[in-house]
Amino acid sequence: MPETIQETLNTEALISCQNLTLGYEGKIVINDLSFIVNHGDYLCITGQNGSGKSTLMKTLLGLKTPMSGQIIWGNGIKATEIGYLPQQTQIQKDFPATVREVVYSGLINRTGLRPFYTIAEKAIAEKNMRKLGIGSLAGRCYRELSGGQQQRALLARALCATRKILLLDEPVAGLDPQATLELYTIIKTLNDEGITIIMISHDIDNSVSFASNVLDIGAQQSTDIMKQNKE
Amino acid sequence: MHEIIDKLVLYFQFPFVRYAMITGTLIALCSSLLGVTLVLKRFSFIGDGLSHVAFGAIAIATAMNLTNNLFLVLPVTIICAIILLCSGQNSKIKGDAALAMLSVGTLAIGYLILNVFSSSSNLAGDVCTTLFGSTSILTLSMTDVWLSGILSALVVVVFLVFYHKIFAITFDEDFMTATGVKSKAYNLILATTIAIVIVVAMNLVGALLISALVIFPALSAMRVFKSFRAVTICSVFVSVICAALGILISILAGTPVGSTIVAVDIAGFLLFSLVGKIISRG
Ligand SMILES: Nc1ncnc2c1ncn2[C@@H]1O[C@H](COP(=O)(O)OP(=O)(O)OP(=O)(O)O)[C@@H](O)[C@H]1O
Ligand SMILES: [Mg+2]
Numbered sequence: 001m002p003e004t005i006q007e008t009l010n011t012e013a014l015i016s017c018q019n020l021t022l023g024y025e026g027k028i029v030i031n032d033l034s035f036i037v038n039h040g041d042y043l044c045i046t047g048q049n050g051s052g053k054s055t056l057m058k059t060l061l062g063l064k065t066p067m068s069g070q071i072i073w074g075n076g077i078k079a080t081e082i083g084y085l086p087q088q089t090q091i092q093k094d095f096p097a098t099v100r101e102v103v104y105s106g107l108i109n110r111t112g113l114r115p116f117y118t119i120a121e122k123a124i125a126e127k128n129m130r131k132l133g134i135g136s137l138a139g140r141c142y143r144e145l146s147g148g149q150q151q152r153a154l155l156a157r158a159l160c161a162t163r164k165i166l167l168l169d170e171p172v173a174g175l176d177p178q179a180t181l182e183l184y185t186i187i188k189t190l191n192d193e194g195i196t197i198i199m200i201s202h203d204i205d206n207s208v209s210f211a212s213n214v215l216d217i218g219a220q221q222s223t224d225i226m227k228q229n230k231e
Numbered sequence: 232m233h234e235i236i237d238k239l240v241l242y243f244q245f246p247f248v249r250y251a252m253i254t255g256t257l258i259a260l261c262s263s264l265l266g267v268t269l270v271l272k273r274f275s276f277i278g279d280g281l282s283h284v285a286f287g288a289i290a291i292a293t294a295m296n297l298t299n300n301l302f303l304v305l306p307v308t309i310i311c312a313i314i315l316l317c318s319g320q321n322s323k324i325k326g327d328a329a330l331a332m333l334s335v336g337t338l339a340i341g342y343l344i345l346n347v348f349s350s351s352s353n354l355a356g357d358v359c360t361t362l363f364g365s366t367s368i369l370t371l372s373m374t375d376v377w378l379s380g381i382l383s384a385l386v387v388v389v390f391l392v393f394y395h396k397i398f399a400i401t402f403d404e405d406f407m408t409a410t411g412v413k414s415k416a417y418n419l420i421l422a423t424t425i426a427i428v429i430v431v432a433m434n435l436v437g438a439l440l441i442s443a444l445v446i447f448p449a450l451s452a453m454r455v456f457k458s459f460r461a462v463t464i465c466s467v468f469v470s471v472i473c474a475a476l477g478i479l480i481s482i483l484a485g486t487p488v489g490s491t492i493v494a495v496d497i498a499g500f501l502l503f504s505l506v507g508k509i510i511s512r513g
Binding site for chain 2: 058061062063078079080081082083084086094095096098101102104105106108109111115116117140141144157161167
Protein backbone atom coordinates (compact mmCIF):
# COMPACT_ATOMS: atom_id res chain seq x y z
CA MET A 1 0.00 0.00 0.00
CA PRO A 2 2.57 2.68 0.95
CA GLU A 3 4.49 2.23 -2.30
CA THR A 4 1.46 2.96 -4.45
CA ILE A 5 0.71 6.14 -2.53
CA GLN A 6 4.29 7.26 -2.82
CA GLU A 7 4.03 6.69 -6.54
CA THR A 8 0.86 8.69 -6.97
CA LEU A 9 2.19 11.55 -4.84
CA ASN A 10 4.81 12.28 -7.42
CA THR A 11 2.19 13.00 -10.02
CA GLU A 12 0.43 16.34 -9.76
CA ALA A 13 -2.57 15.43 -7.65
CA LEU A 14 -5.12 18.07 -6.68
CA ILE A 15 -5.68 16.60 -3.23
CA SER A 16 -3.76 13.74 -1.69
CA CYS A 17 -4.83 12.33 1.64
CA GLN A 18 -2.35 10.16 3.49
CA ASN A 19 -3.26 7.81 6.31
CA LEU A 20 -6.11 9.98 7.50
CA THR A 21 -7.67 9.02 10.80
CA LEU A 22 -10.74 11.04 11.71
CA GLY A 23 -12.94 11.03 14.76
CA TYR A 24 -14.53 12.95 17.58
CA GLU A 25 -13.04 13.11 21.08
CA GLY A 26 -10.87 10.05 20.72
CA LYS A 27 -13.62 8.00 19.07
CA ILE A 28 -12.35 6.95 15.67
CA VAL A 29 -14.79 7.27 12.77
CA ILE A 30 -12.48 6.70 9.80
CA ASN A 31 -9.24 4.79 10.22
CA ASP A 32 -6.15 5.10 8.04
CA LEU A 33 -7.70 6.31 4.80
CA SER A 34 -5.52 7.25 1.84
CA PHE A 35 -6.67 8.45 -1.55
CA ILE A 36 -5.97 11.05 -4.16
CA VAL A 37 -8.13 13.32 -6.27
CA ASN A 38 -6.84 14.54 -9.62
CA HIS A 39 -7.75 17.63 -11.61
CA GLY A 40 -11.04 17.15 -13.39
CA ASP A 41 -12.09 14.12 -11.38
CA TYR A 42 -15.70 13.44 -10.46
CA LEU A 43 -15.36 11.58 -7.19
CA CYS A 44 -18.42 10.15 -5.58
CA ILE A 45 -18.22 9.18 -1.90
CA THR A 46 -20.70 6.57 -0.72
CA GLY A 47 -21.24 4.75 2.55
CA GLN A 48 -23.81 4.04 5.22
CA ASN A 49 -25.25 6.64 7.56
CA GLY A 50 -22.69 7.48 10.18
CA SER A 51 -19.76 6.04 8.28
CA GLY A 52 -18.02 9.41 8.31
CA LYS A 53 -18.64 10.89 4.87
CA SER A 54 -19.55 14.36 6.12
CA THR A 55 -16.69 14.23 8.61
CA LEU A 56 -14.28 13.47 5.77
CA MET A 57 -15.62 16.36 3.71
CA LYS A 58 -15.37 18.81 6.60
CA THR A 59 -11.81 17.70 7.14
CA LEU A 60 -10.97 18.25 3.48
CA LEU A 61 -12.38 21.77 3.82
CA GLY A 62 -10.35 22.51 6.94
CA LEU A 63 -13.41 22.82 9.18
CA LYS A 64 -12.08 19.92 11.27
CA THR A 65 -8.56 18.76 12.00
CA PRO A 66 -7.67 15.11 11.43
CA MET A 67 -6.56 13.01 14.42
CA SER A 68 -3.60 11.84 12.38
CA GLY A 69 -2.48 11.76 8.79
CA GLN A 70 -2.42 14.69 6.41
CA ILE A 71 -4.13 16.32 3.49
CA ILE A 72 -1.96 17.91 0.85
CA TRP A 73 -3.55 20.29 -1.61
CA GLY A 74 -1.70 20.44 -4.91
CA ASN A 75 -0.37 23.78 -5.96
CA GLY A 76 -2.41 25.80 -8.36
CA ILE A 77 -5.49 25.79 -6.17
CA LYS A 78 -6.38 28.44 -3.65
CA ALA A 79 -8.86 28.04 -0.81
CA THR A 80 -10.94 30.80 -2.39
CA GLU A 81 -11.62 28.66 -5.45
CA ILE A 82 -13.64 26.07 -3.53
CA GLY A 83 -17.41 25.75 -3.51
CA TYR A 84 -19.23 23.85 -0.78
CA LEU A 85 -22.74 22.61 -0.17
CA PRO A 86 -23.16 21.50 3.45
CA GLN A 87 -25.45 18.61 4.38
CA GLN A 88 -27.31 20.72 6.88
CA THR A 89 -26.78 24.26 7.95
CA GLN A 90 -27.93 25.41 11.33
CA ILE A 91 -29.59 28.50 9.93
CA GLN A 92 -32.02 29.92 12.42
CA LYS A 93 -35.71 29.76 11.69
CA ASP A 94 -36.13 33.50 12.03
CA PHE A 95 -33.17 34.65 9.92
CA PRO A 96 -34.29 37.48 7.66
CA ALA A 97 -32.59 36.97 4.28
CA THR A 98 -33.77 36.85 0.70
CA VAL A 99 -32.69 34.11 -1.69
CA ARG A 100 -30.64 36.70 -3.55
CA GLU A 101 -28.78 37.73 -0.38
CA VAL A 102 -28.01 34.09 0.38
CA VAL A 103 -26.78 33.31 -3.13
CA TYR A 104 -24.70 36.50 -3.32
CA SER A 105 -22.92 35.54 -0.11
CA GLY A 106 -21.23 32.80 -2.15
CA LEU A 107 -19.36 35.55 -4.00
CA ILE A 108 -17.50 36.72 -0.93
CA ASN A 109 -14.38 34.68 -1.55
CA ARG A 110 -13.91 36.65 -4.78
CA THR A 111 -14.04 40.07 -3.18
CA GLY A 112 -11.06 40.04 -0.83
CA LEU A 113 -11.13 43.34 1.05
CA ARG A 114 -13.43 45.04 -1.45
CA PRO A 115 -16.64 46.00 0.38
CA PHE A 116 -19.05 45.55 -2.56
CA TYR A 117 -19.76 43.14 -5.43
CA THR A 118 -18.86 44.11 -8.99
CA ILE A 119 -21.39 43.98 -11.82
CA ALA A 120 -19.61 40.94 -13.26
CA GLU A 121 -19.84 39.12 -9.93
CA LYS A 122 -23.54 39.91 -9.59
CA ALA A 123 -24.07 38.55 -13.11
CA ILE A 124 -22.48 35.24 -12.04
CA ALA A 125 -24.91 34.98 -9.13
CA GLU A 126 -27.93 35.83 -11.30
CA LYS A 127 -26.83 33.27 -13.88
CA ASN A 128 -26.49 30.57 -11.23
CA MET A 129 -29.94 31.33 -9.84
CA ARG A 130 -31.45 30.94 -13.31
CA LYS A 131 -29.46 27.77 -13.88
CA LEU A 132 -31.04 26.23 -10.81
CA GLY A 133 -34.49 27.47 -11.62
CA ILE A 134 -34.81 29.85 -8.68
CA GLY A 135 -34.55 33.06 -10.68
CA SER A 136 -38.18 33.87 -9.93
CA LEU A 137 -37.65 33.26 -6.21
CA ALA A 138 -34.75 35.71 -5.90
CA GLY A 139 -36.68 38.27 -3.90
CA ARG A 140 -38.42 35.76 -1.66
CA CYS A 141 -37.54 35.19 1.95
CA TYR A 142 -35.18 32.22 2.28
CA ARG A 143 -36.81 30.77 5.38
CA GLU A 144 -40.22 30.66 3.68
CA LEU A 145 -39.05 28.37 0.88
CA SER A 146 -39.62 24.61 0.72
CA GLY A 147 -36.75 22.32 1.64
CA GLY A 148 -35.94 21.58 -1.98
CA GLN A 149 -35.98 25.25 -2.93
CA GLN A 150 -33.65 26.04 -0.03
CA GLN A 151 -31.35 23.29 -1.22
CA ARG A 152 -31.25 24.88 -4.69
CA ALA A 153 -30.46 28.28 -3.20
CA LEU A 154 -27.56 26.83 -1.22
CA LEU A 155 -26.36 25.04 -4.32
CA ALA A 156 -26.47 28.29 -6.29
CA ARG A 157 -24.40 29.84 -3.50
CA ALA A 158 -21.88 26.99 -3.79
CA LEU A 159 -21.67 27.53 -7.55
CA CYS A 160 -20.92 31.21 -6.96
CA ALA A 161 -18.03 30.30 -4.70
CA THR A 162 -16.42 27.71 -6.93
CA ARG A 163 -13.92 28.14 -9.71
CA LYS A 164 -11.86 24.96 -9.50
CA ILE A 165 -13.50 22.46 -7.19
CA LEU A 166 -16.96 21.81 -5.80
CA LEU A 167 -17.64 19.71 -2.69
CA LEU A 168 -21.25 18.60 -2.32
CA ASP A 169 -22.68 16.80 0.70
CA GLU A 170 -25.81 15.00 -0.46
CA PRO A 171 -26.89 17.67 -2.95
CA VAL A 172 -30.01 15.85 -4.12
CA ALA A 173 -31.47 15.23 -0.67
CA GLY A 174 -35.00 16.60 -0.75
CA LEU A 175 -35.16 17.24 -4.49
CA ASP A 176 -37.89 15.77 -6.69
CA PRO A 177 -36.88 13.20 -9.39
CA GLN A 178 -36.87 15.73 -12.19
CA ALA A 179 -34.84 18.27 -10.19
CA THR A 180 -32.46 15.46 -9.20
CA LEU A 181 -31.80 14.60 -12.83
CA GLU A 182 -31.42 18.28 -13.75
CA LEU A 183 -28.98 18.73 -10.91
CA TYR A 184 -26.87 15.76 -11.95
CA THR A 185 -26.80 17.19 -15.46
CA ILE A 186 -25.68 20.59 -14.16
CA ILE A 187 -22.95 18.99 -12.06
CA LYS A 188 -21.81 16.90 -15.04
CA THR A 189 -21.67 20.02 -17.20
CA LEU A 190 -19.56 21.77 -14.59
CA ASN A 191 -17.28 18.74 -14.48
CA ASP A 192 -16.95 18.82 -18.26
CA GLU A 193 -16.04 22.51 -18.00
CA GLY A 194 -13.05 21.41 -15.89
CA ILE A 195 -14.33 21.78 -12.35
CA THR A 196 -13.36 18.94 -10.04
CA ILE A 197 -16.33 17.44 -8.22
CA ILE A 198 -16.37 15.62 -4.90
CA MET A 199 -19.88 14.53 -4.07
CA ILE A 200 -21.41 12.50 -1.27
CA SER A 201 -24.42 10.54 -2.42
CA HIS A 202 -26.57 7.59 -1.44
CA ASP A 203 -27.83 7.36 -4.98
CA ILE A 204 -25.52 4.57 -6.18
CA ASP A 205 -27.07 4.17 -9.64
CA ASN A 206 -26.69 7.77 -10.64
CA SER A 207 -23.31 8.24 -9.06
CA VAL A 208 -21.94 5.26 -10.90
CA SER A 209 -23.21 6.53 -14.21
CA PHE A 210 -21.96 10.10 -13.74
CA ALA A 211 -18.86 9.79 -11.58
CA SER A 212 -15.39 8.94 -12.76
CA ASN A 213 -14.37 7.49 -9.39
CA VAL A 214 -16.25 6.07 -6.44
CA LEU A 215 -14.89 6.04 -2.91
CA ASP A 216 -16.82 3.67 -0.69
CA ILE A 217 -16.36 4.27 3.01
CA GLY A 218 -17.38 0.89 4.35
CA ALA A 219 -18.77 0.24 7.79
CA GLN A 220 -16.04 -2.30 8.50
CA GLN A 221 -13.46 0.50 8.41
CA SER A 222 -11.69 -0.90 5.38
CA THR A 223 -11.75 1.41 2.46
CA ASP A 224 -11.29 0.71 -1.14
CA ILE A 225 -11.38 2.77 -4.23
CA MET A 226 -13.12 1.37 -7.22
CA LYS A 227 -11.68 3.01 -10.23
CA GLN A 228 -13.89 3.04 -13.22
CA ASN A 229 -12.42 3.93 -16.51
CA LYS A 230 -15.27 4.74 -18.72
CA GLU A 231 -13.26 5.81 -21.70
CA MET B 232 -49.22 72.59 21.55
CA HIS B 233 -47.69 76.02 22.11
CA GLU B 234 -46.87 75.15 25.69
CA ILE B 235 -45.13 71.94 24.71
CA ILE B 236 -42.90 73.73 22.20
CA ASP B 237 -42.10 76.46 24.71
CA LYS B 238 -41.18 73.87 27.27
CA LEU B 239 -38.95 72.00 24.83
CA VAL B 240 -37.23 75.22 23.73
CA LEU B 241 -36.61 76.03 27.36
CA TYR B 242 -35.19 72.62 28.15
CA PHE B 243 -32.98 72.51 25.09
CA GLN B 244 -31.20 75.60 26.37
CA PHE B 245 -29.60 73.36 28.97
CA PRO B 246 -26.45 71.72 27.62
CA PHE B 247 -27.08 68.44 29.47
CA VAL B 248 -30.39 68.01 27.63
CA ARG B 249 -28.70 68.55 24.27
CA TYR B 250 -25.89 66.17 25.25
CA ALA B 251 -28.40 63.53 26.29
CA MET B 252 -30.26 63.92 23.00
CA ILE B 253 -27.15 63.64 20.82
CA THR B 254 -25.51 60.82 22.77
CA GLY B 255 -28.76 58.92 23.16
CA THR B 256 -29.58 58.91 19.45
CA LEU B 257 -25.98 58.13 18.43
CA ILE B 258 -25.80 55.16 20.76
CA ALA B 259 -29.22 54.05 19.58
CA LEU B 260 -27.83 54.11 16.03
CA CYS B 261 -24.74 52.01 16.88
CA SER B 262 -26.51 49.46 18.98
CA SER B 263 -29.27 48.90 16.44
CA LEU B 264 -26.73 48.39 13.62
CA LEU B 265 -25.01 45.71 15.66
CA GLY B 266 -28.25 44.52 17.26
CA VAL B 267 -29.48 42.60 14.20
CA THR B 268 -26.34 40.46 14.19
CA LEU B 269 -26.40 40.03 17.95
CA VAL B 270 -30.02 38.91 18.02
CA LEU B 271 -29.47 36.48 15.14
CA LYS B 272 -26.32 35.08 16.74
CA ARG B 273 -28.28 34.51 19.97
CA PHE B 274 -26.44 37.18 21.93
CA SER B 275 -29.44 39.38 22.73
CA PHE B 276 -28.51 39.49 26.37
CA ILE B 277 -24.92 40.51 25.87
CA GLY B 278 -25.40 44.00 27.35
CA ASP B 279 -26.70 42.56 30.57
CA GLY B 280 -24.10 39.82 30.72
CA LEU B 281 -21.24 42.22 30.17
CA SER B 282 -22.49 44.58 32.84
CA HIS B 283 -22.13 41.71 35.30
CA VAL B 284 -18.63 41.06 34.04
CA ALA B 285 -17.86 44.74 34.59
CA PHE B 286 -19.24 44.43 38.09
CA GLY B 287 -16.97 41.46 38.80
CA ALA B 288 -13.99 43.42 37.49
CA ILE B 289 -14.91 46.44 39.63
CA ALA B 290 -15.09 44.16 42.67
CA ILE B 291 -11.59 42.89 41.99
CA ALA B 292 -10.33 46.44 41.43
CA THR B 293 -11.86 47.49 44.75
CA ALA B 294 -10.31 44.54 46.54
CA MET B 295 -6.94 45.46 45.04
CA ASN B 296 -7.44 49.09 46.07
CA LEU B 297 -6.99 50.42 42.55
CA THR B 298 -7.77 54.12 42.40
CA ASN B 299 -8.86 54.20 38.76
CA ASN B 300 -10.72 50.98 38.12
CA LEU B 301 -11.50 51.83 34.49
CA PHE B 302 -8.08 50.52 33.43
CA LEU B 303 -9.01 47.09 34.71
CA VAL B 304 -12.70 47.09 33.92
CA LEU B 305 -12.60 48.14 30.25
CA PRO B 306 -10.01 45.61 29.06
CA VAL B 307 -11.51 42.75 31.10
CA THR B 308 -15.01 43.39 29.75
CA ILE B 309 -13.83 43.80 26.17
CA ILE B 310 -11.79 40.59 26.35
CA CYS B 311 -14.77 38.70 27.76
CA ALA B 312 -16.99 39.98 24.95
CA ILE B 313 -14.46 38.95 22.32
CA ILE B 314 -14.10 35.46 23.81
CA LEU B 315 -17.87 35.06 23.88
CA LEU B 316 -18.47 36.27 20.34
CA CYS B 317 -15.52 34.50 18.77
CA SER B 318 -16.25 31.09 20.24
CA GLY B 319 -18.39 30.64 17.15
CA GLN B 320 -21.05 28.26 15.99
CA ASN B 321 -19.22 25.08 16.84
CA SER B 322 -18.38 25.63 20.49
CA LYS B 323 -19.63 23.08 22.99
CA ILE B 324 -21.59 25.65 24.99
CA LYS B 325 -23.87 27.75 22.80
CA GLY B 326 -24.06 31.52 22.87
CA ASP B 327 -26.97 32.04 25.22
CA ALA B 328 -25.80 29.46 27.75
CA ALA B 329 -22.20 30.70 27.70
CA LEU B 330 -23.46 34.23 28.23
CA ALA B 331 -25.71 33.22 31.11
CA MET B 332 -22.89 31.28 32.75
CA LEU B 333 -20.46 34.16 32.51
CA SER B 334 -23.00 36.70 33.68
CA VAL B 335 -24.22 34.78 36.71
CA GLY B 336 -20.72 33.59 37.58
CA THR B 337 -19.07 37.01 37.53
CA LEU B 338 -21.95 38.57 39.46
CA ALA B 339 -21.68 35.99 42.24
CA ILE B 340 -17.88 36.06 42.41
CA GLY B 341 -17.87 39.86 42.33
CA TYR B 342 -20.35 40.09 45.18
CA LEU B 343 -18.37 37.50 47.14
CA ILE B 344 -15.12 39.42 46.69
CA LEU B 345 -16.78 42.70 47.69
CA ASN B 346 -18.22 41.11 50.81
CA VAL B 347 -14.93 39.60 51.87
CA PHE B 348 -12.57 42.44 51.02
CA SER B 349 -14.53 45.66 50.81
CA SER B 350 -14.48 48.20 53.59
CA SER B 351 -17.24 50.25 51.96
CA SER B 352 -20.38 50.49 54.04
CA ASN B 353 -22.69 51.21 51.09
CA LEU B 354 -22.42 47.81 49.44
CA ALA B 355 -25.94 47.76 47.99
CA GLY B 356 -25.43 51.22 46.48
CA ASP B 357 -22.16 50.17 44.88
CA VAL B 358 -23.82 47.14 43.36
CA CYS B 359 -26.65 49.24 42.02
CA THR B 360 -24.51 51.85 40.30
CA THR B 361 -22.32 49.27 38.62
CA LEU B 362 -25.30 47.37 37.29
CA PHE B 363 -27.34 50.29 36.05
CA GLY B 364 -24.49 52.47 34.82
CA SER B 365 -22.35 54.71 36.96
CA THR B 366 -23.52 57.82 35.17
CA SER B 367 -27.02 58.66 34.09
CA ILE B 368 -27.75 59.83 30.59
CA LEU B 369 -28.52 63.26 32.05
CA THR B 370 -25.08 63.79 33.58
CA LEU B 371 -23.07 63.49 30.36
CA SER B 372 -20.32 65.93 29.51
CA MET B 373 -19.01 67.34 26.24
CA THR B 374 -16.29 64.64 26.28
CA ASP B 375 -18.95 61.94 26.41
CA VAL B 376 -20.67 63.47 23.40
CA TRP B 377 -17.41 63.41 21.47
CA LEU B 378 -16.77 59.85 22.59
CA SER B 379 -20.14 58.66 21.35
CA GLY B 380 -19.66 60.61 18.11
CA ILE B 381 -16.34 58.90 17.40
CA LEU B 382 -17.80 55.57 18.41
CA SER B 383 -20.75 55.80 16.05
CA ALA B 384 -18.56 56.99 13.18
CA LEU B 385 -16.38 53.92 13.77
CA VAL B 386 -19.36 51.58 13.87
CA VAL B 387 -20.96 53.00 10.74
CA VAL B 388 -17.68 52.75 8.79
CA VAL B 389 -16.99 49.17 9.97
CA PHE B 390 -20.55 48.21 9.17
CA LEU B 391 -20.53 49.68 5.67
CA VAL B 392 -17.12 48.28 4.75
CA PHE B 393 -17.84 44.81 6.09
CA TYR B 394 -21.59 44.66 5.41
CA HIS B 395 -21.52 41.61 3.11
CA LYS B 396 -19.03 39.82 5.34
CA ILE B 397 -21.10 40.50 8.43
CA PHE B 398 -24.12 39.05 6.67
CA ALA B 399 -22.17 35.94 5.66
CA ILE B 400 -20.65 35.39 9.11
CA THR B 401 -24.05 35.69 10.71
CA PHE B 402 -25.76 33.48 8.15
CA ASP B 403 -23.28 30.64 7.79
CA GLU B 404 -19.78 30.92 9.21
CA ASP B 405 -18.73 27.39 8.22
CA PHE B 406 -19.45 28.03 4.56
CA MET B 407 -17.30 31.15 4.68
CA THR B 408 -14.39 29.29 6.24
CA ALA B 409 -14.77 26.37 3.83
CA THR B 410 -14.62 28.64 0.80
CA GLY B 411 -11.38 30.24 1.89
CA VAL B 412 -12.62 33.44 3.52
CA LYS B 413 -10.82 34.47 6.68
CA SER B 414 -13.96 34.32 8.76
CA LYS B 415 -12.01 34.26 12.03
CA ALA B 416 -10.49 37.63 11.22
CA TYR B 417 -13.83 39.15 10.29
CA ASN B 418 -15.40 37.67 13.38
CA LEU B 419 -12.68 39.26 15.49
CA ILE B 420 -13.24 42.67 13.90
CA LEU B 421 -16.98 42.39 14.49
CA ALA B 422 -16.58 41.12 18.04
CA THR B 423 -14.12 43.86 18.94
CA THR B 424 -16.42 46.53 17.55
CA ILE B 425 -19.40 45.12 19.43
CA ALA B 426 -17.40 44.80 22.63
CA ILE B 427 -16.14 48.38 22.53
CA VAL B 428 -19.58 49.77 21.72
CA ILE B 429 -21.34 47.81 24.45
CA VAL B 430 -18.75 48.58 27.11
CA VAL B 431 -18.47 52.28 26.33
CA ALA B 432 -22.23 52.70 25.88
CA MET B 433 -22.82 50.81 29.10
CA ASN B 434 -20.76 53.37 30.94
CA LEU B 435 -22.61 56.22 29.26
CA VAL B 436 -26.24 55.15 29.45
CA GLY B 437 -26.34 52.06 31.66
CA ALA B 438 -26.67 48.34 31.00
CA LEU B 439 -30.46 48.18 31.06
CA LEU B 440 -30.85 50.73 28.28
CA ILE B 441 -28.11 49.21 26.15
CA SER B 442 -29.76 45.77 26.31
CA ALA B 443 -33.07 47.26 25.24
CA LEU B 444 -31.47 49.21 22.40
CA VAL B 445 -29.83 46.04 21.09
CA ILE B 446 -32.93 43.85 21.23
CA PHE B 447 -36.06 45.87 20.50
CA PRO B 448 -35.32 47.64 17.20
CA ALA B 449 -33.97 44.44 15.62
CA LEU B 450 -36.94 42.37 16.74
CA SER B 451 -39.40 45.07 15.65
CA ALA B 452 -37.86 45.26 12.18
CA MET B 453 -37.85 41.46 11.88
CA ARG B 454 -41.64 41.37 12.41
CA VAL B 455 -42.20 43.26 9.17
CA PHE B 456 -39.21 42.91 6.85
CA LYS B 457 -37.84 39.74 5.30
CA SER B 458 -34.44 40.72 3.94
CA PHE B 459 -31.30 41.38 5.95
CA ARG B 460 -30.76 44.76 4.35
CA ALA B 461 -34.31 45.98 4.97
CA VAL B 462 -34.23 44.72 8.56
CA THR B 463 -30.94 46.52 9.19
CA ILE B 464 -32.09 49.83 7.72
CA CYS B 465 -35.47 49.66 9.43
CA SER B 466 -34.02 48.83 12.83
CA VAL B 467 -31.71 51.84 12.62
CA PHE B 468 -34.65 54.15 11.93
CA VAL B 469 -36.81 52.56 14.61
CA SER B 470 -34.03 52.78 17.15
CA VAL B 471 -33.11 56.40 16.49
CA ILE B 472 -36.74 57.56 16.37
CA CYS B 473 -37.67 55.68 19.54
CA ALA B 474 -34.65 57.04 21.41
CA ALA B 475 -35.37 60.63 20.36
CA LEU B 476 -39.07 60.25 21.18
CA GLY B 477 -38.26 58.67 24.52
CA ILE B 478 -35.96 61.52 25.50
CA LEU B 479 -38.54 64.15 24.46
CA ILE B 480 -41.32 62.42 26.39
CA SER B 481 -39.17 62.06 29.47
CA ILE B 482 -38.40 65.79 29.37
CA LEU B 483 -42.05 66.74 29.01
CA ALA B 484 -43.43 64.20 31.47
CA GLY B 485 -40.54 64.28 33.88
CA THR B 486 -40.08 60.51 33.73
CA PRO B 487 -36.72 58.68 34.01
CA VAL B 488 -34.98 58.81 30.62
CA GLY B 489 -33.72 55.24 30.28
CA SER B 490 -36.95 53.55 31.17
CA THR B 491 -38.97 55.93 29.01
CA ILE B 492 -36.85 55.03 25.97
CA VAL B 493 -37.37 51.34 26.73
CA ALA B 494 -41.12 51.91 27.05
CA VAL B 495 -41.22 53.66 23.66
CA ASP B 496 -39.23 50.75 22.19
CA ILE B 497 -41.79 48.31 23.57
CA ALA B 498 -44.60 50.35 22.03
CA GLY B 499 -42.72 50.31 18.73
CA PHE B 500 -42.35 46.56 18.95
CA LEU B 501 -46.09 46.09 19.53
CA LEU B 502 -46.87 48.36 16.60
CA PHE B 503 -44.54 46.44 14.27
CA SER B 504 -45.93 43.10 15.44
CA LEU B 505 -49.39 44.31 14.54
CA VAL B 506 -48.27 45.58 11.14
CA GLY B 507 -46.48 42.25 10.54
CA LYS B 508 -49.66 40.32 11.34
CA ILE B 509 -51.74 42.47 9.01
CA ILE B 510 -49.20 42.13 6.16
CA SER B 511 -48.94 38.36 6.47
CA ARG B 512 -52.70 38.07 6.38
CA GLY B 513 -53.55 40.50 3.60
N1 LIG C 1 -20.12 16.80 16.29
C1 LIG C 1 -19.95 15.49 16.54
N2 LIG C 1 -19.53 15.08 17.75
C2 LIG C 1 -19.33 13.76 18.01
N3 LIG C 1 -19.55 12.79 17.12
C3 LIG C 1 -19.98 13.12 15.89
C4 LIG C 1 -20.20 14.50 15.53
N4 LIG C 1 -20.62 14.55 14.25
C5 LIG C 1 -20.66 13.26 13.82
N5 LIG C 1 -20.28 12.40 14.79
C6 LIG C 1 -20.19 10.95 14.67
O1 LIG C 1 -19.28 10.62 13.63
C7 LIG C 1 -19.80 9.58 12.84
C8 LIG C 1 -19.79 9.99 11.38
O2 LIG C 1 -20.67 11.08 11.17
P1 LIG C 1 -20.89 11.74 9.74
O3 LIG C 1 -21.82 12.87 9.90
O4 LIG C 1 -19.58 12.00 9.13
O5 LIG C 1 -21.63 10.55 8.96
P2 LIG C 1 -22.14 10.50 7.46
O6 LIG C 1 -21.39 9.40 6.79
O7 LIG C 1 -22.07 11.82 6.82
O8 LIG C 1 -23.64 10.05 7.66
P3 LIG C 1 -24.96 10.46 6.82
O9 LIG C 1 -25.05 9.52 5.67
O10 LIG C 1 -26.07 10.23 7.79
O11 LIG C 1 -24.84 11.88 6.42
C9 LIG C 1 -21.17 9.23 13.38
O12 LIG C 1 -21.06 8.02 14.09
C10 LIG C 1 -21.53 10.35 14.31
O13 LIG C 1 -22.18 9.85 15.44
MG1 LIG D 1 -23.42 13.22 6.20
